[in-house]
Amino acid sequence: MNATIKFRIDGTQVVTKAGLTIMKAADNAGIYIPRLCDEKGLEPQGSCRICIVKIGGQIVASCTQPAEDGLEVENDTPEIRNYRRDLVKMLYHEGNHLCPICEASGRCELQAVSYYLGIFQPTKYPYLQPDRPVDASHRDILLNTNRCIRCGRCIRASKTLDGKNLFGYIGRGIHKQVGVNGENLANTDAKVGDAAMALETCPVGCIIQKRQGFFAPIGKRRFDLKPLGTNSVKQQKGGSEQ
Amino acid sequence: MKKRLATVSLAGCFGCHMSFLDIDERILDLVQLVEFDKSPFNDFKKFTQHCDIALIEGGCCNEENVRTLQEFRANCDILVAVGQCAIMGGLPVMRNAIMHSNDPLRECLEEAYNDSDYVYNPTNEIPNDPALPLLLDKVYNCTEVVKIDYQIPGCPPSGDTLWYALVALLKGNPYELPSELIKYD
Missing domain, CATH: 3.10.20.740 (Ubiquitin-like (UB roll))
Structure with missing residues (x-):
């Protein structure tokens, strides 16, 4: 065709x-x-x-x-932008997203999308502050599900690119979460070289490679150098939020 | 007439106040625009009169924070939550969920004063003097306690961001932050 x-x-x-x-x-x-x-x-x-x-x-x-x-x-109309802002804000409220202490800050797509959408107005919703586990069992990889936004990129990467099926969705509705296909990550054949564990696969700081946190200094991190959307023909200047 | 500006640091680290000083020589322009009221900058302990704008750093982790924040709400027209602690609790909020406990405050205190390997505390006492403000069950952000009118994100917000937002507010302009000035860390 x-x-x-x-x-x-x-x-x-x-x-x-x-x-x-x-x-x-x-x-x-x-x-x-x-x-x-x-x-x-x-x-x-x-x-x-x-x-x-x-x-x-x-x-x-x-x-x-x-x-x-x-x-x-x-695409970039006030109506759609407001919908997107609300959707992104709800992700912050649903998990525990502490940008100031997060290894992924500066290379986090959730954060970069928020900057792109110009989110700064007063908090609308309550923070749910869920109690979510951290899986530090694996020698080289850490899963901090406090930051998971359930995008399922690791699930698809593991299934289609690695052929391993390490992750899967568990539960429904607000209880839906990404789970490890096994007792914990150490009991799977996860390796640092996997596509599912690559830095670009997890859009937030949920999948972290141990011993290399904060590898890029502030100012030289992925989205410090190239904020999302800035290479596009049409640039949105983060305008005011109505 | 000059606007009256008050600032306060609640459960924060004073980093936002330090960052405020990063406006550098623009502070000379600022004193043309504002008169400082209750603030750590001039060490005024009490409000002298009603204020136009207040910058709030930090969330609420004890009862004194709550009382101070309510006092600011009653004495100021516009409350601006400055920094991640005021906006979403910041680092102190880690004690709410990340402790993974049914009694996170208890566990936090036990860890700080008893359980840690690096603590010498032969009496196993947790500070409990009546002069100490009572800790809240969890850390609350400012919007959970009073109505907040504006937010300036950042940890801390840069001097440029604070200046940009403050000048817009002082001139009564609708508050706008360009996306390059929005930072959550």
């Missing part, structure tokens, strides 16, 4: 080959759509809903929605 389709994102024309998702097409055109559960090389699962866009009055996840000819996609 080599047909070319044309559609618009916030009025900018995007020309792409047919069969891609809206997010892939936007990425190819250099238009940034924020996301947390999607990662290059992994099957999109459309669970975090940060990448939502509006098409004809309908809100859809752009990582799973196929691009079609003639679509008018609303």
